[in-house]
Amino acid sequence: MAWGFVRGQKYNRRQDIHARFGGQQQGGIITPANHNVIFIMTGKRGAEYGYDDIHYDDGRIDYFGEGQVGEMQMVRGNLALAEHVANGKDLLWFEKAYPERSITYMGQYICAGWRRGQSKDRDDAKRSAIIFELHPIENVVEAAETIELPIGNMDELRRRAFEAASLSGVRGQSMRTIYQRSADVRAYVLARANGDCEGCSQPAPFMRRDGSPYLEPHHLRRASDGGPDHPRFVIALCPNCHTRTHHGEDGAIYNAALLKRMPQIEP
Ligand SMILES: [Zn+2]
Structure with a gap:
């Protein structure tokens, strides 16, 4: 459970999230101004617009950033996503069902980084996309617990952190x-x-x-x-x-x- 959402549970509509948290009514990345959380809304229909998110067996997702036309820019929602760790914001993933439009909470993720790749935009034109590498937070936690902690003097440890x-x-x-x-x-x-x-x-x-x-x-x-x-x-x-x-x-x-x-x- 995170932010009152239970994983795997269906919620009525995206509007319910806006009612509680505010945030942009449009687009795949919602960044409420007054809460330390970012919501990703995605669904199969997104593929029509060139958002071909790739899901891997280990839970990792390659997530295509926002921007429906032309080259994706590292601004707004994309920037918020890239910097969510540095800004202390949680990242929650929701999937929309079509056509009924309910949303399901899928879990919490950590953005490990991003790269540039190709996709098509709304007008079917090839464009440069931003692809984020997202990992389920529980995978990151489990693995990090087993890693031996680095040693060094305070300055060195602080710099690395x-x-x-x-x-x-x-x-x-x-x-x-x-x-x-x-x-x-x-x-x-x-x-x-x-x-x-x-x-x-x-x-x-x-x-x-x-x-x-x-x-x-x-x-x-x-x-x-x-x-x-x-x-x-x-x-x-x-x-x-x-x-x-x-x-x-x-x-x-x-x-x-x-x-x-x-x-x-x-x-
Ligand atoms: Zn204490």
């Missing part, structure tokens, strides 16, 4: 590097905490098997904890504080308070 957050907007990334980027952010945030919870300031409650203090990276602006994210939106928490943000009665308030404190934690 900031680089990891900005790379989505860069052409030509791959799955391997998205795992690594996720690990780079985790490593730095844990090093930054230096053994104490960044929420309640108490020491980590126990040590990991490798002797390092046990804290959990929590993504303050996103619905789930995983994938690369900007270090200013990720905080290292003890299990109590972390569980509180997700399941506490005052979870949303506590989360907002932590977010407010981030400029001091990550200037």
Whole structure:
């Protein structure tokens, strides 16, 4: 579940999303101004307009960006998609059914990068398309957890973490590097905490098997904890504080308070 949507569940119409979140009524990429979330609306009929999204067995999707005529530009929805990690925004994928027009929530994705390719536009003319490489967030999380965290001094870890957050907007990334980027952010945030919870300031409650203090990276602006994210939106928490943000009665308030404190934690 993310943003109140249950995966695989059908929702009435696209209009219901606009009623809750606002955002553009037209086009495949919806970027609500007041929410840290981006919605992708896609469906088989899109292929008529040259949006031939490609689905792979491992869950990866090659998603064709927006722009119905001429060369696709890295602006508006396309730019928002490319930079969603750096901007701390979730990416939710919906599929439209035709002709009944219901929409189904398919899950949350991470944009690993993009490339240029060919497609046809609405007028059947060949044009340069932007193709985004999207991965299901759970694939990124699982793999990143098993990657050994990089070691180095704070400056080096910080530099790598900031680089990891900005790379989505860069052409030509791959799955391997998205795992690594996720690990780079985790490593730095844990090093930054230096053994104490960044929420309640108490020491980590126990040590990991490798002797390092046990804290959990929590993504303050996103619905789930995983994938690369900007270090200013990720905080290292003890299990109590972390569980509180997700399941506490005052979870949303506590989360907002932590977010407010981030400029001091990550200037
Ligand atoms: Zn704590």
